[in-house]
Each structure stands twice: as C-alpha cells, then as structure tokens.
Amino acid sequence: MGKVRMADIAEHLGVSTVSVHNALSGQKGVSDELRDKIVKAADELGYRQRPAPAVNGKNGRSLKNVGVLISEKFLASYTTTYYWKMYQEIVLAASDKNCIVAVEVLKHFGEDNRILPNLVTENAIEGLIVLGELDKDYLRFLKGKTEMPIIFLDFYDEELANDAVIGDGFYGMYLMTEYLYARGFRKMAYVGSIYEVSNIMDRYCGFYKSLTKHHLTLPPEWLIEDRIAHGDMSISLPDKLPEAFVCNCDLAAGMLIQELERRGLRVPEDISVVGFDNYLYPGFPDMRITSYEVDTMAMSKVALEKVLKRLKKPPQGHSLDVISGRIVEKDSVKAIEPADK
Numbered sequence: 001m002g003k004v005r006m007a008d009i010a011e012h013l014g015v016s017t018v019s020v021h022n023a024l025s026g027q028k029g030v031s032d033e034l035r036d037k038i039v040k041a042a043d044e045l046g047y048r049q050r051p052a053p054a055v056n057g058k059n060g061r062s063l064k065n066v067g068v069l070i071s072e073k074f075l076a077s078y079t080t081t082y083y084w085k086m087y088q089e090i091v092l093a094a095s096d097k098n099c100i101v102a103v104e105v106l107k108h109f110g111e112d113n114r115i116l117p118n119l120v121t122e123n124a125i126e127g128l129i130v131l132g133e134l135d136k137d138y139l140r141f142l143k144g145k146t147e148m149p150i151i152f153l154d155f156y157d158e159e160l161a162n163d164a165v166i167g168d169g170f171y172g173m174y175l176m177t178e179y180l181y182a183r184g185f186r187k188m189a190y191v192g193s194i195y196e197v198s199n200i201m202d203r204y205c206g207f208y209k210s211l212t213k214h215h216l217t218l219p220p221e222w223l224i225e226d227r228i229a230h231g232d233m234s235i236s237l238p239d240k241l242p243e244a245f246v247c248n249c250d251l252a253a254g255m256l257i258q259e260l261e262r263r264g265l266r267v268p269e270d271i272s273v274v275g276f277d278n279y280l281y282p283g284f285p286d287m288r289i290t291s292y293e294v295d296t297m298a299m300s301k302v303a304l305e306k307v308l309k310r311l312k313k314p315p316q317g318h319s320l321d322v323i324s325g326r327i328v329e330k331d332s333v334k335a336i337e338p339a340d341k
Contacts, residue, residue, distance in 0.1 A: 004047040006121045013041055017121050024123065064099035066307055067125035069117055071106045074132045081282050083131055089300035097308060114141045127307040129153050133197040149310030153303040155198050156320055163310065165303045165321045169199045172292040172325050173206035176274050177246055179327060181214055183335040185244045189222035191235060191256055192248030196227045200248045203276055207246050226252045235259055241271060243336065250275035253289045268334035278328045288331035299323045
C-alpha cells in the first residue's frame with residue numbers, strides 16, 4: 001500500500017475520518033476503546049503521523065499550522081492570480097504571527113463529491129482559511145467533518161460562517177455608481193453574474209441602491225452575465241448600449257472594453273466603464289480602469305488573525321469583518337452633461 005492516509009484508516013475500521021483525526025491527535029470525541037483500536041490499526045497499516053509542530057528558536061513557542069483552501073473554479077484563466085496574490089499576502093502576514101501556512105486546491109471533483117481536503121484528513125493543520133466562495137453543500141459537509149476553526153475570506157454565509165472577512169462590496173459599488181451619477185451618467189448597466197458568488201450580488205445591490213435613490217431604472221438587458229462554466233468568463237453586449245458600464249471586477253471591465261473596441265467604440269470618448277478591485281491581471285493590458293480598490297492585504301491579515309485567535313478561544317456567535325477600500329480614478333470615465341439638468 002502507498003502512503004497511508006487518515007481516510008484509509010477510517011475506511012478500514014468503518015469509522016469517520018474525524019474520529020481517526022481525534023484519536024491520533026489526542027483530542028476528545030472518541031472513547032478510550034475506539035482510540036486504542038484506531039491507534040493499533042494506524043500502526044498496522046503503516047500510518048506515519050505528521051511531525052510535531054516546529055519550534056521557533058527565537059521565542060521558543062510552537063508554530064501554528066494554518067491551511068488555505070481555494071476552489072479550482074477560481075484558478076481559471078486570469079482569475080488565478082488574484083487569489084494567488086491574497087494567498088501570498090496571508091503567507092507574508094504569517095511570518096510575523098508565528099505560524100506556517102500551506103495551500104490546497106479543491107478540485108471540481110472533490111467539491112462535487114464531498115471529499116475532504118488532504119490538509120484536513122492528514123491532520124496537517126490546526127485551522128483553515130477558505131479563500132473564495134465554495135458550494136454551500138460542500139461547506140456544510142466540511143464544517144460537519146471537523147471541529148477546527150474555519151474562516152471564510154472574501155465571502156460570507158449567514159448560516160455557516162462563524163467568522164468571515166470580506167471587502168466592502170455593497171458600499172464600495174454604491175460609491176462607484178454615485179461617482180458616475182455625479183459626472184452626469186443616468187443610463188448605466190451592470191456587468192456580473194449576480195447568482196454566481198455572493199460578492200458579485202453584494203456589488204450589484206450597492207449599484208442598484210444608487211439607481212433607486214435617484215429614481216433610475218435598469219432595463220433587463222442591462223444586467224449582463226459575465227460567468228460561464230467553472231469560473232471562465234465571457235461577455236456579450238446588448239444591442240442598445242448604456243452611457244456607462246459598472247463592472248463587478250476589473251477583469252470583467254477589461255474584457256468589456258475589448259468587446260467595445262471590436263465594435264469600434266472608444267473608452268471613455270464614446271462610452272465609460274468602471275471596475276472593482278483595482279487589480280491588474282498579469283498578461284492583461286493595462287487599460288487604466290477607474291475602480292474601487294479592495295484592500296486585500298488588510299483582508300488577508302485580518303483573516304489570519306481571526307483563525308489564530310480562534311485557536312486560543314472558541315468563537316462566541318458570528319463575527320463578520322468588513323474591510324473598506326477606496327475609489328481610484330484613472331482614464332475610463334468621461335463626464336457628460338445629463339439630459340435632466
């Protein structure tokens with residue numbers, strides 16, 4: 001047999017992986033009889049327990065092991081780099097927090113078929129940061145199979161999240177839409193598949209609040225999808241165009257600008273575009289898109305601090321941290337004279 005996993009021991013004995021984890025890590029939740037049975041089976045099967053946490057020679061304290069889980073759907077095309085950037089910021093923050101960070105990609109098959117991450121089954125981590133929104137049924141499964149603290153980063157679920165950290169998508173996009181309104185725009189479209197992930201919906205709600213405040217309407221054809229299967233993106237323009245497009249992210253804004261240029265339209269001379277996140281994807285041309293900058297560094301740092309805090313003290317109720325950003329003006333908006341002035 002190859003490398004023996006906790007899941008193999010669980011299958012061999014007909015018990016849960018969580019029971020095996022608790023027995024081999026000395027945690028509560030299993031009887032002494034079952035613990036002895038699991039330890040014996042692990043020895044017979046040749047299971048190798050992971051090494052004890054390393055000791056920081058500088059202060060003598062044990063290093064904490066934190067995992068980061070990212071769905072494969074967020075690693076399609078250009079979107080790979082945005083979450084990879086956040087992961088790197090978590091690693092940088094970890095260097096000052098006496099902990100080690102490991103990452104695992106959750107494959108489509110694993111998410112669809114409720115397979116626990118290896119980081120969990122192999123007892124490799126003490127806490128987990130889920131980066132980017134996963135399928136709700138999978139999240140329910142994951143939380144039911146482990147008692148370790150789990151922090152949601154860049155999304156929130158009111159049912160499942162004890163702790164989460166998000167950017168201010170709602171108010172940030174409200175401000176972006178108000179920015180356009182102040183410059184004379186009245187006919188605005190929203191680009192984003194609002195049922196794909198919660199942060200796209202949050203940004204849409206901020207956009208729509210601004211429209212409602214000013215008694216503006218949104219024709220159905222101006223709510224434009226941008227997501228297709230497995231995180232890939234594609235945008236089709238409506239026949240009748242607005243004065244400005246409000247995009248749920250800069251990548252969608254950049255793709256939209258390319259599509260407008262194929263139609264012979266110039267940004268911002270003929271039509272204006274704003275984005276969200278203020279992130280330039282490597283390999284994608286810099287189109288100088290006016291955007292709402294997401295403070296990913298602050299979000300990553302807070303998420304790491306939360307998981308380390310929960311390792312010391314269990315959560316009391318639900319905790320949601322909302323990290324504000326700022327509008328960054330560039331070259332994709334040209335003020336117009338509104339007809340109602």
